[in-house]
Amino acid sequence: MNDLNILVRKVEKISSLPTVFVKISELINDPTSTSSDIAHVIEVDQALTSRLLQLANSAFYGMPGKVNTISRAVTIIGFKQLQELVLAISVRDQFAQIGENSPLNMTSFWQHSIGCGVAARVLATFQGTPNPDSFFVAGFLHDLGRLVLLEHYPQKYLEVIEKAKDTDCFLHEVELEVFGFTHADVGGALIKNWQLPDFLFEAVNYHHSPEVLSKVNEYVAFIHIANIITHACQLGFSGNEFVPPLSQQIWEESKLKVSALEPVVNKVIEQYSEMVSFLVAGVK
Amino acid sequence: MSAVKVSDLKVGQELELDIKLNSGAVLFKAAEKISFKHIKALKAWGFTEVAVVETQSDTRVENFQDSDLASDSTTEHIFSKSNHEDPAIIELKRISLSFRKTE
Incomplete structure (x- = not known):
């Protein structure tokens, strides 16, 4: 078993997927379950309930009228989308304790994650791709592996950050040198172990190296580009000072036009602050 | 110490006090140097004014940013x-x- 698998096994024992997410997933896969059944599971967790209602009422969803109940939110947002939002919120809560020992400012880290999620969702919407909310979750989780490395190797990761700064390298380049794998590898392995959908695995695992895939789907392409937009606009801070290189192949496959970038960024900025206030509150 | 509007902050100025969220969590620590990222984050969190250390170099910083x-x-x-x-x-x-x- 290599070091990456050992780390992921270790993490899996400590950071298992939250019960509420597992229960919701079971209900969604059960054809006899109703939105009320799902609502009952969510409502047990008051903080989650409050955040989901805030989200359902946000400009991000642009729903007419007030959404007052989880049951209504489930109906409006949809089963699958709600499940993915619960995943994003749960992962955020799962790693909320990193703060004090982290060599990175975690507020800025989550802002970067949200920026990438929002940008991915806006790109998907702009291109008319189905399920844009799934793109938010994929973007939000793209640096999941860095959380694992920060949590388990805070001192070693500080060395990675310092070395990257001293040598003008990207963090993932130094991670490979120091650990033998990158945060993208760790995130991908964790997602596989959690048995989450393949689109999440591919988007997270290949966000720095999409061109290695023989067939690139929209998730991989849009998360790669969304990450670049987030760095370019300096929304939050993931630890990298530089905008990652844009893969020409991915840009062409995304079918995005250069003229789309300005309206996309404007939309991202419009939605970003609100999502930050929902998902970063309470981060240390 | 001087209280400065977030919209008037200059890159390179130094925070006099910790910036805390309503939850009590520290957003930025005292003595951190203001960067573009700090200014954006302060605006995103709805801060309107922060305490910065007064220095003689403030004028130079202002000119530099402008x-x-x-x-x-x-x-x-x-x-x-x-x-x-x-x-x-x-x-x-x-x-x-x-x-x-x-x-």
């Missing part, structure tokens, strides 16, 4: 690993620069 050269050097730095001939990167650099100027 110059186009300062903004260009930030943009050039963050895009230094990008392909500068790629039309999408050229556009993103333009957007990045204008975004920072309007912040």
Whole structure:
């Protein structure tokens, strides 16, 4: 078993997927379950309930009228989308304790994650791709592996950050040198172990190296580009000072036009602050 | 110490006190140097005024931030690993620069 698998096994024992997410997933896969059944599971967790209602009422969803109940939110947002939002919120809560020992400012880290999620969702919407909310979750989780490395190797990761700064390298380049794998590898392995959908695995695992895939789907392409937009606009801070290189192949496959970038960024900025206030509150 | 409106903050100024969220969590620690990222985050969190250390160099910092050269050097730095001939990167650099100027 290599070091990456050992780390992921270790993490899996400590950071298992939250019960509420597992229960919701079971209900969604059960054809006899109703939105009320799902609502009952969510409502047990008051903080989650409050955040989901805030989200359902946000400009991000642009729903007419007030959404007052989880049951209504489930109906409006949809089963699958709600499940993915619960995943994003749960992962955020799962790693909320990193703060004090982290060599990175975690507020800025989550802002970067949200920026990438929002940008991915806006790109998907702009291109008319189905399920844009799934793109938010994929973007939000793209640096999941860095959380694992920060949590388990805070001192070693500080060395990675310092070395990257001293040598003008990207963090993932130094991670490979120091650990033998990158945060993208760790995130991908964790997602596989959690048995989450393949689109999440591919988007997270290949966000720095999409061109290695023989067939690139929209998730991989849009998360790669969304990450670049987030760095370019300096929304939050993931630890990298530089905008990652844009893969020409991915840009062409995304079918995005250069003229789309300005309206996309404007939309991202419009939605970003609100999502930050929902998902970063309470981060240390 | 002087209280400065977030909209008037200058890159390089030093925070006098910790910036805390309503939850009590520290957003930024005292003595941190203000960067563009600090200013954006303070605005995002709804802060209108913060305490900064008064220094004689404030005037110089202000002049530096106001110059186009300062903004260009930030943009050039963050895009230094990008392909500068790629039309999408050229556009993103333009957007990045204008975004920072309007912040």
